[in-house]
Amino acid sequence: MKKNIALLRGDGIGPEIVDSAVEVLKAVADKFGHEFTFTPYLIGGCAIDATGKPLPEETVEGCLASDSVLLGAVGGPKWDTLPGNLRPEKALLGIRSAMGLFTNLRPAKLYPALKEECPLRPDIVEKGFDIMIVRELTGGIYFGERGYREGKYGEEAYDTEAYSRMEIERIVRVAFETARKRRKKLTSIDKANVLETSRLWRKIVHEIAAEYPDVEVADMLVDNAAMQLVRNPAQFDTIVTSNMFGDILSDEASQITGSIGMLPSASLSGGTRGLYEPIHGSAPDIAGQNKANPIATILSAAMMLLYAFDMKAESDAIVEAVDKVLNKGLRTADLCREGTPLTCTEMTKAVIDNL
Ligand code: IPM
Numbered sequence: 001m002k003k004n005i006a007l008l009r010g011d012g013i014g015p016e017i018v019d020s021a022v023e024v025l026k027a028v029a030d031k032f033g034h035e036f037t038f039t040p041y042l043i044g045g046c047a048i049d050a051t052g053k054p055l056p057e058e059t060v061e062g063c064l065a066s067d068s069v070l071l072g073a074v075g076g077p078k079w080d081t082l083p084g085n086l087r088p089e090k091a092l093l094g095i096r097s098a099m100g101l102f103t104n105l106r107p108a109k110l111y112p113a114l115k116e117e118c119p120l121r122p123d124i125v126e127k128g129f130d131i132m133i134v135r136e137l138t139g140g141i142y143f144g145e146r147g148y149r150e151g152k153y154g155e156e157a158y159d160t161e162a163y164s165r166m167e168i169e170r171i172v173r174v175a176f177e178t179a180r181k182r183r184k185k186l187t188s189i190d191k192a193n194v195l196e197t198s199r200l201w202r203k204i205v206h207e208i209a210a211e212y213p214d215v216e217v218a219d220m221l222v223d224n225a226a227m228q229l230v231r232n233p234a235q236f237d238t239i240v241t242s243n244m245f246g247d248i249l250s251d252e253a254s255q256i257t258g259s260i261g262m263l264p265s266a267s268l269s270g271g272t273r274g275l276y277e278p279i280h281g282s283a284p285d286i287a288g289q290n291k292a293n294p295i296a297t298i299l300s301a302a303m304m305l306l307y308a309f310d311m312k313a314e315s316d317a318i319v320e321a322v323d324k325v326l327n328k329g330l331r332t333a334d335l336c337r338e339g340t341p342l343t344c345t346e347m348t349k350a351v352i353d354n355l
Pocket residue numbers: 089092093247279281
């Protein structure tokens with residue numbers, strides 16, 4: 001098969017980790033007889049420096065015209081003082097919105113080889129966990145009305161959370177379908193004791209549950225969920241939640257896998273369109289030092305092969321190679337407590353050698 005992949009390397013460690021995943025994709029293409037072409041586009045801080053805009057039109061057009069998109073990370077201290085609508089992060093929201101990527105799948109599982117890195121109690125680690133977080137990605141407070149105004153106490157800033165029935169229904173359906181292909185257990189996380197948007201969310205979850213009698217569904221308040229994730233993560237199979245809660249809970253879930261450097265994600269529209277990226281950020285403190293863990297991006301490329309191109313064997317090959325490398329005890333700095341850690345390029349090579 002021939003596929004055109006747009007590359008959004010971005011800032012910080014973004015270029016290093018995207019280049020790693022590209023090497024792995026090239027090796028997979030060779031092995032399985034595919035032809036992947038890669039076209040880079042600017043996004044984030046590097047786009048601001050080159051064009052004055054975090055998300056140039058050319059980038060949006062290039063992504064829309066490609067078969068799939070691989071993204072590294074955006075942002076860094078250099079651009080932190082820019083106004084909100086010119087910040088690198090705005091580009092990430094912009095591309096998600098322009099591509100209609102309302103679903104964000106963030107799998108968090110404990111690799112047996114990384115049990116030692118899990119910060120939880122041994123009896124909790126023993127039970128393991130394998131969670132799929134389905135995060136709504138183009139609505140809620142990230143996209144609501146915001147601004148500055150004169151309030152009761154003078155200068156005031158505000159952000160608003162709004163969710164339409166349509167937006168909730170479509171993400172909740174994706175979550176039920178996802179749970180159906182897994183262990184058939186869905187936890188919907190909200191703050192229905194306080195927020196109106198959560199009460200509508202919960203009502204719709206219960207309505208749609210009637211269409212999925214084979215899936216067990218439960219509601220959980222987000223504060224409790226934050227606690228349950230570290231108390232008993234094994235209780236979760238599929239989680240569905242709003243944009244903001246999903247952002248926070250997926251970072252928490254990543255840390256109990258051992259390192260945020262391990263978690264991939266897929267952002268999907270209702271159709272075949274998708275963008276694949278690690279859940280971690282641009283890590284400016286280690287940028288350009290060849291220290292980053294490329295595994296989250298490599299696993300994001302594996303998700304691309306599966307979800308965008310329906311290449312299951314190819315995707316499994318990457319996942320298995322990562323497993324092998326971890327089982328051999330190979331570790332980048334984020335996961336290494338003894339000995340010399342592998343560099344980003346060494347880890348990439350190790351994965352390719354184990355394909
Ligand atoms: C993520 C990130 C982004 C988000 C930021 C960089 C805008 O934290 O993908 O989780 O909040 O969605």
